[in-house]
Amino acid sequence: DPTKEHLLGFEFEFDLFIRPDTCNPRFRVWFNFTVENVRETQRVIFNIVNFSKTKSLYRDGMSPVVKSTSRPKWQRLPAKNVYYYRCPDHRRNYVMSFAFCFDREDDVYQFAYCYPYTYSRLQHYLASLERRNLDYLQREQLGLSVQQRRLDLLTITNPEREKRVVFLTARVHPGESPASFICHGVIDFLVSQHPIAQVLRDHVIFKIVPMLNPDGVYLGNYRCSLMGFDLNRHWQDPSPWAHPTLHAVKQLIVQMNQDPKVSLEFYIDVHAHSTMMNGFMYGNVFEEEEIGQRQAVFPRLLCQNAPDFSLSSTSFNRDVVKAGTGRRFLGGLLDDTSYCYTLEVSFYSYLTAGSTSPVPYTEDGYIRLGRNVARTFLDYYKLNNLIDESKPTGHINRCIMQSHISLNHSNGTDLGFVFVFHILMNNIT
Numbered sequence: 412d413p414t415k416e417h418l419l420g421f422e423f424e425f426d427l428f429i430r431p432d433t434c435n436p437r438f439r440v441w442f443n444f445t446v447e448n449v450r451e452t453q454r455v456i457f458n459i460v461n462f463s464k465t466k467s468l469y470r471d472g473m474s475p476v477v478k479s480t481s482r483p484k485w486q487r488l489p490a491k492n493v494y495y496y497r498c499p500d501h502r503r504n505y506v507m508s509f510a511f512c513f514d515r516e517d518d519v520y521q522f523a524y525c526y527p528y529t530y531s532r533l534q535h536y537l538a539s540l541e542r543r544n545l546d547y548l549q550r551e552q553l554g555l556s557v558q559q560r561r562l563d564l565l566t567i568t569n570p571e572r573e574k575r576v577v578f579l580t581a582r583v584h585p586g587e588s589p590a591s592f593i594c595h596g597v598i599d600f601l602v603s604q605h606p607i608a609q610v611l612r613d614h615v616i617f618k619i620v621p622m623l624n625p626d627g628v629y630l631g632n633y634r635c636s637l638m639g640f641d642l643n644r645h646w647q648d649p650s651p652w653a654h655p656t657l658h659a660v661k662q663l664i665v666q667m668n669q670d671p672k673v674s675l676e677f678y679i680d681v682h683a684h685s686t687m688m689n690g691f692m693y694g695n696v697f698e699e700e701e702i703g704q705r706q707a708v709f710p711r712l713l714c715q716n717a718p719d720f721s722l723s724s725t726s727f728n729r730d731v732v733k734a735g736t737g738r739r740f741l742g743g744l745l746d747d748t749s750y751c752y753t754l755e756v757s758f759y760s761y762l763t764a765g766s767t768s769p770v771p772y773t774e775d776g777y778i779r780l781g782r783n784v785a786r787t788f789l790d791y792y793k794l795n796n797l798i799d800e801s802k803p804t805g806h807i808n809r810c811i812m813q814s815h816i817s818l819n820h821s822n823g824t825d826l827g828f829v830f831v832f833h834i835l836m837n838n839i840t
């Protein structure tokens with residue numbers, strides 16, 4: 412292959428096979444491995460030869476992440492060292508090759524598909540939150556996974572009064588680690604002393620399930636649970652023995668929905684996307700246009716708060732393949748005053764206003780998007796007047812739309828127009 416000529420002169424070449432998801436060989440994407448016992452200046456090519464995907468952001472500059480013992484912060488490899496191509500040696504499968512030059516003999520090197528966020532990391536984080544004894548934070552074990560791991564539920568609110576509920580879930584797809592950083596950002600912000608967080612806790616109950624598929628995360632799966640189920644296709648009828656975590660979350664939501672004292676207004680399920688850039692949302696299609704317009708309000712406000720959130724990639728659909736997802740199922744269950752979204756974020760990068768060069772996401776970039784999701788509820792519920800002006804509220808980044816719009820070959824210039832456009836498109840199909 413012509414692209415591999417660049418790699419001539421490397422001393423070693425390894426073909427690596429991704430272990431498929433447990434009980435489901437169709438999914439082979441996530442990898443995370445270490446290399447040790449290297450020589451200084453040793454130049455090596457790694458070929459990952461059995462990807463199950465064909466479309467990939469590797470074509471657009473995405474690269475694996477790496478860290479080592481002496482440099483513990485994850486970094487993305489330079490894109491110029493990464494090649495993605497159909498390989499004649501591997502039955503014309505797509506192969507991702509990357510070149511790496513080791514430099515420290517005592518270091519252990521670790522390579523991964525994206526920044527890992529493990530089950531143990533979440534457990535440590537939640538334990539550290541509990542140790543702070545915050546009166547507005549409650550941690551419960553909502554259930555156990557098939558392999559008896561914790562299904563955690565956090566409730567963040569100032570006790571007292573009846574309030575509206577915002578329900579957030581993440582990691583139903585275990586390989587989508589950026590979803591955990593977003594969730595981490597939401598939680599960190601909501602438990603902080605930031606004036607916006609204090610107002611939000613007074614007016615909203617946040618229910619957060621940070622890891623819906625703990626076994627899948629622990630096992631290193633990309634899409635499935637231990638038993639090979641894509642849990643995000645089983646919302647209609649989850650079984651207590653085959654999909655216990657999903658079953659527990661669904662039961663809780665159904666119960667809340669039947670409780671006249673509870674007003675469940677938002678359900679947001681956080682994912683990561685392997686072929687799109689930016690953060691964006693999927694929503695449901697409503698018969699009445701006015702409801703569709705109201706559903707567009709939250710993404711529009713989020714776009715004003717988050718420079719990496721794209722309104723033009725946000726869309727509303729009723730695809731058959733998405734039936735059985737949390738967003739679609741709960742959209743059917745809950746009434747018209749509740750909004751259900753999937754929040755997606757790119758595994759790779761975002762485009763900012765007026766720029767054509769993508770900015771690769773860092774761990775902090777994902778966390779920042781989570782903070783911005785949380786603070787957007789202040790705008791949504793029009794609570795801004797309750798913020799004490801004497802305290803700093805932090806900088807809210809403005810979102811400008813040109814670059815996203817031009818990518819879509821749309822000549823729309825105003826946000827309202829872009830939204831109506833999407834809604835119409837979906838009503839036609």
Ligand SMILES: [Zn+2]
Binds near residue numbers: 584587682683
């Ligand atoms: Zn997903």
